[in-house]
Amino acid sequence: MATTIPIGPYHPLQEEPEHYLLTVEEEEVIDVDVQIGYNHRGIEKLSEEKTFNQVPFLVERVCGICSHSHPYAYCLAVEDCGDIEVPERAKYIRTLIGELERIHSHLLWAGLAGHFIGYDTVFMWAWKYREDVLDLLELLTGNRNAYAMMKPGGVQREIKREDLEGARPTLQTLKEKSEMLYNAILDDPVLKARLEGVGVLPEEDARAFGALGPTSRASGIPADARADFPYGMYEELDWQVITREAGDTLARVEVRLLETLESIKMTEQIIDEMPDEGSIDSEPENVPAGEGIGNYEAPRGECFHYVQSDGSNRPVRHKIRAPTFMNFPTYKSTCVGETVADATIILASVDPCYSCTERAISLKGREDVDLLELSEKKTADLKEELGVNKSPLEEVLDE
Amino acid sequence: MNPSTFKEELSGRFGWKLGKGEQSSDRLYLNPEPEIFENLIEAIFEEHDGRLATISCVDEEDQFRLLYHFALDGEGFITTVKLPVDKDENPSTESITNLIPGAEWIEREVMEMFGIEFRNHPAKKRLLKAEALDDGDFPYRKDFDVENLEET
Amino acid sequence: MNWKSWGISKSPWLYHVNTGSCNNCDIEIVDCLTPKFDVERFGGKLVGSPRHADVLMVTGPITRKSKPRFERVLEAAAKPFIVAAVGTCACSKGMFHDAYNCVGPVRKVTEAADEDIMVLNIPGCPPRPEAIIDGLVTGLDQLKEVKL
Numbered sequence A: 001m002a003t004t005i006p007i008g009p010y011h012p013l014q015e016e017p018e019h020y021l022l023t024v025e026e027e028e029v030i031d032v033d034v035q036i037g038y039n040h041r042g043i044e045k046l047s048e049e050k051t052f053n054q055v056p057f058l059v060e061r062v063c064g065i066c067s068h069s070h071p072y073a074y075c076l077a078v079e080d081c082g083d084i085e086v087p088e089r090a091k092y093i094r095t096l097i098g099e100l101e102r103i104h105s106h107l108l109w110a111g112l113a114g115h116f117i118g119y120d121t122v123f124m125w126a127w128k129y130r131e132d133v134l135d136l137l138e139l140l141t142g143n144r145n146a147y148a149m150m151k152p153g154g155v156q157r158e159i160k161r162e163d164l165e166g167a168r169p170t171l172q173t174l175k176e177k178s179e180m181l182y183n184a185i186l187d188d189p190v191l192k193a194r195l196e197g198v199g200v201l202p203e204e205d206a207r208a209f210g211a212l213g214p215t216s217r218a219s220g221i222p223a224d225a226r227a228d229f230p231y232g233m234y235e236e237l238d239w240q241v242i243t244r245e246a247g248d249t250l251a252r253v254e255v256r257l258l259e260t261l262e263s264i265k266m267t268e269q270i271i272d273e274m275p276d277e278g279s280i281d282s283e284p285e286n287v288p289a290g291e292g293i294g295n296y297e298a299p300r301g302e303c304f305h306y307v308q309s310d311g312s313n314r315p316v317r318h319k320i321r322a323p324t325f326m327n328f329p330t331y332k333s334t335c336v337g338e339t340v341a342d343a344t345i346i347l348a349s350v351d352p353c354y355s356c357t358e359r360a361i362s363l364k365g366r367e368d369v370d371l372l373e374l375s376e377k378k379t380a381d382l383k384e385e386l387g388v389n390k391s392p393l394e395e396v397l398d399e
Numbered sequence B: 001m002n003p004s005t006f007k008e009e010l011s012g013r014f015g016w017k018l019g020k021g022e023q024s025s026d027r028l029y030l031n032p033e034p035e036i037f038e039n040l041i042e043a044i045f046e047e048h049d050g051r052l053a054t055i056s057c058v059d060e061e062d063q064f065r066l067l068y069h070f071a072l073d074g075e076g077f078i079t080t081v082k083l084p085v086d087k088d089e090n091p092s093t094e095s096i097t098n099l100i101p102g103a104e105w106i107e108r109e110v111m112e113m114f115g116i117e118f119r120n121h122p123a124k125k126r127l128l129k130a131e132a133l134d135d136g137d138f139p140y141r142k143d144f145d146v147e148n149l150e151e152t
Numbered sequence C: 001m002n003w004k005s006w007g008i009s010k011s012p013w014l015y016h017v018n019t020g021s022c023n024n025c026d027i028e029i030v031d032c033l034t035p036k037f038d039v040e041r042f043g044g045k046l047v048g049s050p051r052h053a054d055v056l057m058v059t060g061p062i063t064r065k066s067k068p069r070f071e072r073v074l075e076a077a078a079k080p081f082i083v084a085a086v087g088t089c090a091c092s093k094g095m096f097h098d099a100y101n102c103v104g105p106v107r108k109v110t111e112a113a114d115e116d117i118m119v120l121n122i123p124g125c126p127p128r129p130e131a132i133i134d135g136l137v138t139g140l141d142q143l144k145e146v147k148l
Helices: A043-047 A055-059 A069-082 A088-116 A120-141 A161-187 A189-195 A203-209 A213-217 A249-273 A323-334 A340-348 A368-386 A392-398 B003-018 B034-047 B103-114 C003-010 C024-031 C067-076 C088-092 C106-113 C129-145
Strands: A002-007 A019-025 A028-035 A290-298 A301-309 A315-321 B027-030 B051-059 B063-072 B077-086 B092-094 B117-119 C013-018 C055-059 C082-086 C118-122
Touching (some): A055 A069, A069 A315, A088 A161, A088 A340, A161 A368, A213 A249, A213 A301, B003 B077, B034 B077, B077 B092, C003 C129, C013 C067, C024 C055, C024 C082, C088 C118, C118 C129
Parallel strands (some): C013 C055, C082 C118
Antiparallel strands (some): A301 A315
């Protein structure tokens, strides 16, 4: 007999209000229905009342975690509409902040994913290392989130060379810690058992639903706006699009963690290559009548903005499409047929901008370094027993 | 492939009915005759692996215009198919959800925010709009009266 | 100070209500729990039900759809309790002042529900975790002079 389990809108596992109706037959999920709109503030409508230079501050508040992505996509749309050139130095700064944002967003997600399956150690670790990125962003932009760096035609603020150099040690630590996290997660037999083969999104379904970002890349679609529609400095940087064929939750975890490492690599290159002198703003006078499209690869997938201008100082129409809007409906393919216990992690594995605030255990009375060492030692012992020598990351790098 | 070769290929099939439209190195806008609209969408989605990015609706003075944005990821450009919808009592157009499942939420959003009905849509229910608003309130229309909106 | 306010000020249990915020404040509230800030040092703890809560951490400008739900949370919460409006949206609607779908700010809704609910404003976009902790500590200190 089918039973319906209502979840939300205010539920301890969710950070944002959403309402799910899981229809289950014993342990198996047979249908999912979702009600959203609790966070609908009407930004598209509000945007039509703001001037072109005010809108970036508004769209920064579409999502607090992607607070660089939406302004960037909007600026790309306005620049497409008005054929506005952006100085090279401004492009470097934009790319730098964008990649740092990706690191913090992916670490945030890794932590929450750990929490969803009851592995709070991962949650605490990931969020602890994430603080380093936030400190770095504060050093470079002045705020932990909502950086207010974007404007059509350039960036708002300068970044000094000494600040950039000051970022290097943090990036180095971050790299070590992310590698550690990657190995810790992929080495763990329990996590593997919980994630492997769970919530599979086949490639044809990913295409049909128009899935984006890590969700589609984990299903073997090599689509990435940074590579397909090059903006910023991505053409100049040495990086690669990470894809996996499996399409399961483990693959989505893997893609995000490896992307974190790619982003750290890119950030270091930007620090090396960024010129110290030069303009950061082309100061466009006005936006001519016309229309423009901007698509930006946010941590969760492509952000899509469409701007129409009639030659005045305000957009006539500003359409915003966030990545989760396309990624979330894939639950119809991934969730149905799985068990209730797996439903949370599957719904969370598209990184739907919701998270949890609950039941966090703090590691009181112990130095976490000791814990870390103990855990690494245990893994090493286990591996010796099994006769495996390489860490998962080394295996990936060997390929 | 680039926008001009892509357009040539399409006009080989649809002829003058493809209509005129602007194009640049990475954008292509098409204004097709409504009668070929569905075949055109099908050709872009199925034969050219176009990914439906979103549907933007623009409230122009005398009509609505739906903009179907397709991203051709491998080719690196975006093509936008424009479809005018008459602004009468019940503006409506054909749903494409049966062809592209990913359009379901997008069409639902346009339905409740602009009041354009998508015929044969599988789930005509609210997605975003609050219960406190009437079925006849369409917030994203230009003539929507924000000032006199009740608080609850 | 009566025994009720004394009770709340010692170890505030927090319940988090998002009424349409952009996630920033929510993430910063969760940040308060993680190793760097560790709000549990002060006895603060996030709980899963408003019935267990002493302080409701409210974020967002209160959208039309979340307003009735928020009112139900206010009804369900064990009295007495404090409402902490975290972030500029919750304090004054901030950027969303003219948005058609926002009916806040928090104080307006709590006053309509019950005039005696004490509202603590923690502004910032988003407020830093230090600011959230500081705001809570300052607010709870004030309880010494208030009767709930």
